[in-house]
Amino acid sequence: MVICSVLALFSIFSKSMAEARERTFIMVKPDGVQRGLVGKIIKRFEAKGFKLVALKFTWPSEDLLKKHYADLAGRPFFPGLVKYMSSGPVVPMVWEGLNVVKTGRFMLGATDPKDSNPGTIRGDLCIQVGRNIIHGSDSVEAANKEINLWFEPKELIAWKPASEAWIYED
Ligand code: IDP
Ligand code: MG
Secondary structure, three states, rough: HHHHHHHHHHHHHHOOOOOOHHHHHHHHEHHHHHOOHHHHHHHHHHHHOOOEEEEEEEEEOOOOOOOHHHOOOOOOOOOOOOOHHOOOOOEEEEEEEEHHHHHHHHHHOOOOOOOEEOOEEEHHHHHHHHOOOOOOOOOOOHHOOOOOOOHHHHOOOOOOOOOHHHHOOO
């Protein structure tokens, strides 16, 4: 029993950095699509070194968006948010990598673009909170929930990028 626990602990700590990765759910919102920013946004995550696991182009229903934003249902801007998010196609994606949830949020910038630092996606590419072009999960738990909501397990692709050995130390 003790030996098993020690072995289990060892296997956790001996995981390489490439294996100790998490996933996040990123989505280009309808305004990002309409403004032709899909490629630019994908490029930032690719260039950083994160791995693309899933991607689709879809026009989401109000029902799906109400589930996605369920924790904001009581907020005054909720009806407008659902209307905006269902007004056209979006690009939902799953990206994987070390600390990708937290780093992804840094790359997005603050929720309100007037507070987003230059160099961030929102800081560079949009102006108003109600048209802030991109969504990113705020925790690993939220990421898992959102990934399950937007993707079937078979849509999450298992692959090893050729660049991985040059992005992670081991
Ligand atoms: P986040 O997208 O940075 O995680 P949340 O607080 O989870 O921010 O809000 C979800 C989305 O709701 C925002 O990205 C934005 O599109 C919208 N939103 C948030 N606050 C406001 C507001 O005060 N007015 C209009 N829309 C808002
Ligand atoms: Mg949020």
